[in-house]
Amino acid sequence: MKSSGVKNIIVLDESGFVAGELKSDKSMSFTVGDRPLDELRAEYSGKNEGDIFGILVIGSDIMTNPRNVQLYTFKPSTLETETAIAGQIGNIVEAEKLKAYSIENLPQIMEEVKTTVSVQAYRIGESGESRESSSTVSMIFAIAFGMMIYMMVFLYGGTVLQGVVEEKSSRVLEVVVSSVRPFDLMMGKILGIAAVALTQFFIWVVLIAVLGGLLMQAFAGDLMAGAASMTGEAGSMTAAMSGVDAESLAAVKTLTDAGFLLKMLGGFLVYFIGGYLLYAAMYAAIGSAVESSADAQQLQFPITIPIIMAMIIMLRAANDPMSPLAVWASIIPFTSPLVMMARLPYGVPATELVLSVVLLYLTFILTVWFAAKIYRVGIFITILVTGGAGYIGSHTAVELVGTGYGVVIADDLSNADMSAVEGVRAISGKDIPFVKADCCDEKEMEEIFREYGIDAVIHFAASKSVEESVREPLKYYRNNILSFATVLGLMRTYGVEHMVFSSSATVYGQPDALPVTESAPRKPANSPYGNTKQICEDILRDSISAYDGMKGVALRYFNPIGAHPSALIGELPRGVPANLVPFITQTAAGIRERLHIFGGDYSTPDGTALRDYIDIMDLAKAHVAALDRMLNGKNKGRYEVFNIGTGVPLSVLRLVRTFERVNGVAVPYKITGRRAGDVEAVWADTSLANIELGWKASRSIEDSLASAWDWEKHLRYG
Numbered sequence: 001m002k003s004s005g006v007k008n009i010i011v012l013d014e015s016g017f018v019a020g021e022l023k024s025d026k027s028m029s030f031t032v033g034d035r036p037l038d039e040l041r042a043e044y045s046g047k048n049e050g051d052i053f054g055i056l057v058i059g060s061d062i063m064t065n066p067r068n069v070q071l072y073t074f075k076p077s078t079l080e081t082e083t084a085i086a087g088q089i090g091n092i093v094e095a096e097k098l099k100a101y102s103i104e105n106l107p108q109i110m111e112e113v114k115t116t117v118s119v120q121a122y123r124i125g126e127s128g129e130s131r132e133s134s135s136t137v138s139m140i141f142a143i144a145f146g147m148m149i150y151m152m153v154f155l156y157g158g159t160v161l162q163g164v165v166e167e168k169s170s171r172v173l174e175v176v177v178s179s180v181r182p183f184d185l186m187m188g189k190i191l192g193i194a195a196v197a198l199t200q201f202f203i204w205v206v207l208i209a210v211l212g213g214l215l216m217q218a219f220a221g222d223l224m225a226g227a228a229s230m231t232g233e234a235g236s237m238t239a240a241m242s243g244v245d246a247e248s249l250a251a252v253k254t255l256t257d258a259g260f261l262l263k264m265l266g267g268f269l270v271y272f273i274g275g276y277l278l279y280a281a282m283y284a285a286i287g288s289a290v291e292s293s294a295d296a297q298q299l300q301f302p303i304t305i306p307i308i309m310a311m312i313i314m315l316r317a318a319n320d321p322m323s324p325l326a327v328w329a330s331i332i333p334f335t336s337p338l339v340m341m342a343r344l345p346y347g348v349p350a351t352e353l354v355l356s357v358v359l360l361y362l363t364f365i366l367t368v369w370f371a372a373k374i375y376r377v378g379i380f381i382t383i384l385v386t387g388g389a390g391y392i393g394s395h396t397a398v399e400l401v402g403t404g405y406g407v408v409i410a411d412d413l414s415n416a417d418m419s420a421v422e423g424v425r426a427i428s429g430k431d432i433p434f435v436k437a438d439c440c441d442e443k444e445m446e447e448i449f450r451e452y453g454i455d456a457v458i459h460f461a462a463s464k465s466v467e468e469s470v471r472e473p474l475k476y477y478r479n480n481i482l483s484f485a486t487v488l489g490l491m492r493t494y495g496v497e498h499m500v501f502s503s504s505a506t507v508y509g510q511p512d513a514l515p516v517t518e519s520a521p522r523k524p525a526n527s528p529y530g531n532t533k534q535i536c537e538d539i540l541r542d543s544i545s546a547y548d549g550m551k552g553v554a555l556r557y558f559n560p561i562g563a564h565p566s567a568l569i570g571e572l573p574r575g576v577p578a579n580l581v582p583f584i585t586q587t588a589a590g591i592r593e594r595l596h597i598f599g600g601d602y603s604t605p606d607g608t609a610l611r612d613y614i615d616i617m618d619l620a621k622a623h624v625a626a627l628d629r630m631l632n633g634k635n636k637g638r639y640e641v642f643n644i645g646t647g648v649p650l651s652v653l654r655l656v657r658t659f660e661r662v663n664g665v666a667v668p669y670k671i672t673g674r675r676a677g678d679v680e681a682v683w684a685d686t687s688l689a690n691i692e693l694g695w696k697a698s699r700s701i702e703d704s705l706a707s708a709w710d711w712e713k714h715l716r717y718g
């Protein structure tokens, strides 16, 4: 990779008057050779690292046959070198010819002695064989191929960029993305457009080849025939001596040299594909990072800089393929596709070629990875689901992914199981990120905000046992309130503005009027648990009113029941279930002897308490609806509250009977005294959620109870 420096050229001058007149300069140095050509060739052949650049043979009849000049090189020759030598010899011959004329009619003489010398280059390989090649053709090839790469990159890179930008605004993509890794999606997009580009390119190549062939036949038939009749060095020498334009012959020979053409086409394909892929990946990264085509225009500029640089270096490299700039630019991936094409005709060491190709394709893959990372952040709206391993959290995570949202689950697994996360992954078919973190731990949580571009939070993380909260209030105030305040604080720090909070119908206590609307007064809480839900609602309301941009929805759930239809996730109570349905399923499964129905003396049709049982899948969908509303700017206030229920009251006894009927299992039960803290009846007025969220419970109580039983059986019997 060292610079070519001064080109030392041995001159064998058969004419006797040229060698002495050749002037050395900083690029070329001439010494007169004192041994025959064959001897010199044998001595220097294969010693590419040596000092001698080549041997210049000037024919004895140079005065009458100015084309009888041959340059045998041990290193790649360039058009620049050949032109310089030809120029010098031309001047010397002209001067020599001038001597023979009377000086009186100088202008006429000048015209007459004007001589154009062409140098035929012979590249001496390791084997000592010399092959004639045309520098002009090589350069034209290099530049033409380089230009094609350049055009393709611009043309189809732009297509990739537009494609990514357009799809970003399309919801369809989010659905696609939910089942494909961003890396695969990005790669598919780039390769898909590459396939189109290549097809179009090959159509062009075939067209040009056919047209070119016809033109060649029409205009260059004679020349081709001449070239075909002369094979090898001897032929060329004859041609040179017979005065046929040697450069034209060399051009035709180069064009008909299958080895040369194969090398150039092979190189072109490797660099065309590699160059396109790399730049397409860069365009894709930009497409991922911007919101609109207009923004993309501005960001495209940085990409054009290396391409333009590569174009400039490519033109230089065609003249001096061994200069350090050319060598490095042909290895560095961003310029290599163009620059290497310019160097290729002159012969490039295999190590440089391999390094260049490997680096090009490696950088492409890295760029796709990088683009995919931006894409994920740019295209996915990523939702942090705290408590996502819990009952409602896991079902909501499934629903979010199904809708096209990106999800990160955070859970300390204190009252949940990793199997729920696995279930979510299995259902959604996606490797959803899970972080074991306590929402009260600011450091742990901050990692999540830093690592994943969080756009919104659904906060489920909380302890949920009414009875336990009475025994351990501090645990509840910490787990439910401190955690919520910590998450909200981090949202502020990281500019995350959307919060869906998991509230509860418990805030209504025993409502004065039924069904209960969102505007019903909240009653003093019966338990620390209930109190935390009220306090968290207030924290959210106050934070939103204090902090610009922050928006929030509190969803007041009624009684969530049921499980995902796949039975891969469901409610996972620890110890003796406090809630009705898990107790029923465990009793039906024989784990519990009998169900105790708390209170048969309420003022209700059958004396048992009335509740509004909402299916877990419907409840999960309500979260997506709330999130969509905020993210689409459809919310009417920055803080909104919705009841999430069916609006249909059901007694405990009716629920038990329905369970038995739907599942064909008996649930032994006994009516006992009322449970402390229980309200008699509560059910939702869901009209606000129906109208504003465009959400309505759709699963029947039968569906819910059947899925609850399926889940229990899955837990027991797999």
Ligand SMILES: O=c1ccn([C@@H]2O[C@H](COP(=O)(O)OP(=O)(O)O[C@H]3O[C@H](CO)[C@@H](O)[C@H](O)[C@H]3O)[C@@H](O)[C@H]2O)c(=O)[nH]1
Binding pocket: 464, 466, 504, 505, 506, 507, 558, 559, 560, 578, 579, 580, 581, 583, 595, 596, 597, 598, 599, 609, 610, 611, 652, 675, 678
């Ligand atoms: O073994 C049991 C369990 C419950 N019930 C009754 O079933 C109904 C529903 O009880 P449960 O499933 O415990 O729900 P709720 O007490 O209504 O509590 C729900 O509603 C509360 C707010 O109202 C939330 O805080 C809870 O998390 C949520 O489960 C109530 O009448 C209970 O008395 C029984 O009869 N036997």
